[in-house]
Amino acid sequence: MTNPTLVPFNIFLWKISSRCNLNCKYCYVYNSADSLWREQPRFMSEDVIRRTAQQMREHCEAHNVPRAAVNFHGGEPLLGGVAYLRQVIDIIDEVFIGSNTNLDLGIQSNGLLFTPEIGDLFLERDISLGISLDGPPEINDLNRIDHRGLPSTKQLEEKLVLLTSARYEAIFGGFLSVINPFVDPLAVIQYLLSFNPANIDFLLPLNNHDSRPAGKENDLHTTSYADWLIPIFDHWFYSGSNTRIRIFDSIIRLVCGSSSLVEAIGLDPVSLVVIECNGSIEAVDTLKTTFEGATKLNYSIFEDDFDTVAQDIAVRNRQIGAEALCQTCRQCPLLDVCGGGYLPHRFSAKRGFDNPSVYCSDLQKLIGHIYAAVAGELSQPTLELASV
Numbered sequence: 001m002t003n004p005t006l007v008p009f010n011i012f013l014w015k016i017s018s019r020c021n022l023n024c025k026y027c028y029v030y031n032s033a034d035s036l037w038r039e040q041p042r043f044m045s046e047d048v049i050r051r052t053a054q055q056m057r058e059h060c061e062a063h064n065v066p067r068a069a070v071n072f073h074g075g076e077p078l079l080g081g082v083a084y085l086r087q088v089i090d091i092i093d094e095v096f097i098g099s100n101t102n103l104d105l106g107i108q109s110n111g112l113l114f115t116p117e118i119g120d121l122f123l124e125r126d127i128s129l130g131i132s133l134d135g136p137p138e139i140n141d142l143n144r145i146d147h148r149g150l151p152s153t154k155q156l157e158e159k160l161v162l163l164t165s166a167r168y169e170a171i172f173g174g175f176l177s178v179i180n181p182f183v184d185p186l187a188v189i190q191y192l193l194s195f196n197p198a199n200i201d202f203l204l205p206l207n208n209h210d211s212r213p214a215g216k217e218n219d220l221h222t223t224s225y226a227d228w229l230i231p232i233f234d235h236w237f238y239s240g241s242n243t244r245i246r247i248f249d250s251i252i253r254l255v256c257g258s259s260s261l262v263e264a265i266g267l268d269p270v271s272l273v274v275i276e277c278n279g280s281i282e283a284v285d286t287l288k289t290t291f292e293g294a295t296k297l298n299y300s301i302f303e304d305d306f307d308t309v310a311q312d313i314a315v316r317n318r319q320i321g322a323e324a325l326c327q328t329c330r331q332c333p334l335l336d337v338c339g340g341g342y343l344p345h346r347f348s349a350k351r352g353f354d355n356p357s358v359y360c361s362d363l364q365k366l367i368g369h370i371y372a373a374v375a376g377e378l379s380q381p382t383l384e385l386a387s388v
């Protein structure tokens with residue numbers, strides 16, 4: 001019998017390709033503690049695609065989920081080419097004929113394999129394409145290199161000209177950008193905004209208490225990541241930009257009592273599940289940065305359903321809010337906004353996930369700054385930050 005407290009999944013992250021044409025230095029799939037990708041087939045097979053779509057439909061309809069997102073990731077999800085992408089989409093469409101659940105399909109890509117044929121397919125099927133880009137070439141090429149160690153940004157810029165052209169701009173979903181506190185934040189935001197993206201997701205690097213973030217190796221109280229994000233926030237907040245920067249939007253929404261837009265902040269239950277190329281169902285994939293096998297739930301799309309997975313303790317721990325957090329976070333005055341930060345950032349071998357985020361001091365400073373800016377706009381008193 002289904003647990004009445006079960007939180008249904010509504011974000012399904014499909015790893016349709018397990019290999020990549022880039023070899024980014026910080027990549028959590030290929031250059032981290034976990035090497036299980038080597039056991040994966042190169043592409044998701046037709047059987048896995050069909051079974052995953054069927055299981056998704058059953059789960060969404062059983063829980064009256066009106067809208068669900070399917071995000072295709074990799075590796076590099078464009079690696080299979082237009083014919084493979086069409087096959088994946090056709091199977092999902094076929095399985096969802098007559099369903100009450102509407103699907104939003106999106107792809108997160110490095111963009112290098114984008115072609116007019118892929119653009120036409122995505123236009124025809126209303127699929128959004130997000131691009132990973134950390135800033136202008138001299139910044140992006142510090143990490144985003146190919147397997148020969150060569151830079152990738154000049155080639156990507158040619159693809160961005162095509163993607164942001166009048167023909168394809170409707171499918172351009174925006175940028176995913178990894179923070180580098182050693183580069184000029186205004187150079188990054190001005191460059192990214194020059195492409196007029198609908199969204200930008202800034203990600204804190206996938207470090208933890210055992211593998212500390214660059215610049216915080218000796219002192220976790222330093223705030224170089226907040227100090228990098230704050231000028232970007234000010235530039236964005238006071239310019240009235242139409243681009244949505246989800247980490248900032250989420251904090252603003254949370255300080256105003258609404259919900260977060262990202263998994264990395266806030267106490268909202270996590271409703272995301274990952275389906276690997278071989279049909280195994282896994283926990284949040286960025287946990288690969290913590291320890292070998294961290295994402296493994298030992299479920300398969302052929303033997304288990306999403307209800308069973310949703311009731312697994314590892315999944316429930318990401319849905320029970322403050323109860324799953326360490327004592328320090330539970331007593332923190334910023335708890336309702338911060339939510340303890342992103343799960344992989346809390347890890348240490350000694351205490352597991354029973355720690356505040358390794359970016360705690362940055363989160364405190366950033367949230368305090370945004371709160372003050374919002375309060376200033378609303379003429380509210382400022383938030384008192386406690387030292388934790």
Ligand code: SF4
Nearest residue numbers: 329332338340357360
């Ligand atoms: S600011 Fe720090 S202590 Fe407070 S909830 Fe976030 S991670 Fe935990």
